[in-house]
Amino acid sequence: MPMSKDQFGRKIDYLRISVTDRCNYRCRYCMPEEGITLMAHEKLLSFEDIEFFVKVAAQEGIKNIRLTGGEPLVRPHLADLIKLLKQIEGIEDISITTNAALLPRFADELKAAGLDRVNISLDTLDPEAFKYVTRRGKVEEALAGIECALAYDFAPVKINTVVVRSLEQDFESFIKLAYEKPLSVRFIEYMPVGDSAGFDETGWSIEDTIPSKELIHTISELGEKMGLGPLERLDDNRVYGHGPASYYSFEGAKGSIGFINALSNHFCFKCNRLRLTSEGELRPCLFSDLEYDLSEAIKTRDVEKTREGLTEALKTKPLDHHDRIGTDRLMSQIGG
């Protein structure tokens, strides 16, 4: 069996790396407001550690890297890591998932380092609601980040919007955004993972997950009301994260609208990824707490042990999440 395939024959060529568990925001569904035990700095993988791991992983079939967190842009000198990863043979694409608040500050060096693409998280365009969700953020920061991503051509620029029923998000403003700008706005089903991570400050539950099917209907009706005509399905369907994205657009729109079935319609059989936590634990599946601690193998540059860890992770990658949606760790620790 070639190493890039797992036990079920799925081709695994995508690695999400959490570069920090720290964040400048405290989104309600992701992190508690206070009292998070942050990882000791000395446990964090250094850039050279990550470079070593990615070199081994690339030899085993990993081609695409996404840097995430926590907030990847709060990790000092992130561009230096991108420079290192960009030079690794076999790595084709490097992207980040970010709340974009710090993007205007670092875009220049990230572009020069070779960053290919950015995904920006933005759950609402309403200033008050944005403050409520993120606890520490301002919507203007996200909007400036989006403009910056477009200006620097980190294309395609994708917007990740977690949809929560009781937030009563203003979908019209997202439709407008995707109509007027070359952005791919992707609505992601909310995953109530906080419970098993030992915090639940949202008061939200599974009832707050709006299934993509229902949302497609809502967006379609809203679009018609706004005079944009019918919502048309595009051919461009791809697996994203823990579910497939189906893409739609309105005629004449500059951007598109995607729907990601994180929960309601699992396409685990198409899963293509592994996750590496910021301390060096390799996690075969988002919703399984099985992890392989490769920190020592990585820090001692033990190629064989690191390769063994990768092989084990692929051998034990579950077929799906068996309807489990919780994790014992925070999303900010796993890397979302």
Ligand code: SAM
């Ligand atoms: N800080 C960066 C950001 O917010 O884009 C990267 C890390 S964040 C953990 C990655 C993604 O996970 C974000 O798009 C966030 O909205 C999503 N996320 C976190 N908790 C979630 C939850 N309970 N349900 C659905 N998505 C979640």
Ligand code: SF4
């Ligand atoms: Fe930070 Fe991203 Fe989690 Fe929000 S979703 S708290 S921005 S890591």
Ligand code: SF4
């Ligand atoms: Fe892959 Fe696990 Fe997500 Fe399914 S739940 S798509 S197997 S990471």
